[in-house]
Amino acid sequence: MTLHPQQAAIPVDTCAITLSAADELQLAQRLIGFDSSHPEGIRACTDFALGWLEGHEIRARTFDLEGLPVLDATVGEGPVTVVLHAHLDVVPGKKEQYIPHVDDEFLWGRGSYDMKGATAAMFAVMADLALAHAAAPLGIRVRLLCVPDEEDDKPKDIRGTEAAVQRGLIGDFVVCGEPTDLHVGIQAKGVLDVRIDVEGRGAHGATPWLGVNAIERAMDIFDALKRLPFAQASSRFYERPSINLGRISGGDRINQVPDKCTMDVDIRFLPEQPVEQVREELMSLALPGCRVTEMFRRPPAKVSVSDPFLQLLRTSAQLHAQPGTEVELVGRDGTNDGTYFLQRGIPSVEFGPTGSGHHGPKEKVTIASLRQYRLALLSFLDAVRADPEPLAGRVQHRPQDEHRDGPRSLV
Numbered sequence: 001m002t003l004h005p006q007q008a009a010i011p012v013d014t015c016a017i018t019l020s021a022a023d024e025l026q027l028a029q030r031l032i033g034f035d036s037s038h039p040e041g042i043r044a045c046t047d048f049a050l051g052w053l054e055g056h057e058i059r060a061r062t063f064d065l066e067g068l069p070v071l072d073a074t075v076g077e078g079p080v081t082v083v084l085h086a087h088l089d090v091v092p093g094k095k096e097q098y099i100p101h102v103d104d105e106f107l108w109g110r111g112s113y114d115m116k117g118a119t120a121a122m123f124a125v126m127a128d129l130a131l132a133h134a135a136a137p138l139g140i141r142v143r144l145l146c147v148p149d150e151e152d153d154k155p156k157d158i159r160g161t162e163a164a165v166q167r168g169l170i171g172d173f174v175v176c177g178e179p180t181d182l183h184v185g186i187q188a189k190g191v192l193d194v195r196i197d198v199e200g201r202g203a204h205g206a207t208p209w210l211g212v213n214a215i216e217r218a219m220d221i222f223d224a225l226k227r228l229p230f231a232q233a234s235s236r237f238y239e240r241p242s243i244n245l246g247r248i249s250g251g252d253r254i255n256q257v258p259d260k261c262t263m264d265v266d267i268r269f270l271p272e273q274p275v276e277q278v279r280e281e282l283m284s285l286a287l288p289g290c291r292v293t294e295m296f297r298r299p300p301a302k303v304s305v306s307d308p309f310l311q312l313l314r315t316s317a318q319l320h321a322q323p324g325t326e327v328e329l330v331g332r333d334g335t336n337d338g339t340y341f342l343q344r345g346i347p348s349v350e351f352g353p354t355g356s357g358h359h360g361p362k363e364k365v366t367i368a369s370l371r372q373y374r375l376a377l378l379s380f381l382d383a384v385r386a387d388p389e390p391l392a393g394r395v396q397h398r399p400q401d402e403h404r405d406g407p408r409s410l411v
């Protein structure tokens with residue numbers, strides 16, 4: 001096996017589990033070659049992934065979710081299950097982004113950073129574990145879960161991760177391989193998307209003082225929204241909540257005073273903020289002739305800094321970090337699929353390799369970080385299996401929350 005110089009430069013002797021011949025860089029390139037921004041590409045990519053796992057003596061199967069495959073693979077048995085969570089879908093990219101290429105430092109291509117690079121490293125980890133398990137029982141179970149719809153922004157009845165959780169494909173701790181530059185994301189903001197319908201009074205454009213301009217009124221309401229108390233909050237991990245006026249429509253003609261305006265606002269609140277408080281404050285905007293409707297809600301993610309799995313993961317990540325780099329616990333502005341596990345009381349963090357440009361035209365991941373990531377996961381899993389008993393049975397499984405995806409009025 002010929003390694004890229006950046007892979008070869010990372011010392012492997014600090015990792016107790018021997019690396020198999022699986023090459024995370026080569027595999028990442030294969031995965032990037034599938035345009036998995038659409039169902040056909042996702043199915044082809046998952047077929048390939050399934051074959052790869054079976055070829056490495058790893059138990060793997062898929063189940064169908066509205067025509068898309070959800071992949072579940074496991075290695076080992078024991079009192080503790082760690083879930084490695086990945087998604088095989090990507091956001092659409094340019095044609096050339098599906099032709100991966102490497103230079104001295106980076107692997108380029110759609111999904112290299114979000115998150116086929118991490119996925120390939122997780123697959124390699126599974127191969128490493130399978131090899132170790134063939135020699136002596138692993139003592140824990142490691143589950144690799146690959147979903148087909150993490151990037152899909154269309155409303156769906158049920159998503160891959162949610163379906164997997166409902167089927168009991170869970171564990172005691174979850175690592176989502178979303179890009180974090182080898183830091184560990186322990187919080188994610190909650191989502192509360194609202195639609196604000198504003199009424200005005202139509203009039204001739206030449207005499208606007210005879211009407212009420214719904215667009216101007218909407219602007220005032222949006223300004224008031226940004227001044228609400230919840231919008232001023234900050235916390236250890238966040239300077240502020242996120243408020244984005246993503247869509248606005250209103251007005252027919254330039255010479256008419258618009259009598260209607262609709263704004264769609266994407267609100268990401270802090271994990272410490274009770275959603276009911278945010279909702280209540282938003283309700284104060286519902287003045288006469290103004291309606292606020294909840295479009296979508298997702299709870300925030302929050303894992304305790306003292307969680308024992310988290311501490312092992314951080315220590316393991318530090319063990320393989322670049323010299324002089326401190327692995328930090330960070331808060332993430334975006335949401336992630338880990339919330340489906342957190343809703344069940346299962347701690348879930350984000351941890352992925354180093355790169356930049358995800359969802360953009362110049363997406364890339366550093367080749368060295370893929371190897372560091374693989375080693376960090378292996379060291380973490382080795383630490384878990386060294387003493388699994390205190391880690392077992394910590395999860396107090398909670399029933400899942402009801403669906404919150406449908407629009408409903410806040411007033």
Ligand SMILES: [Zn+2]
Nearest residue numbers: 114115150178
């Ligand atoms: Zn992602």
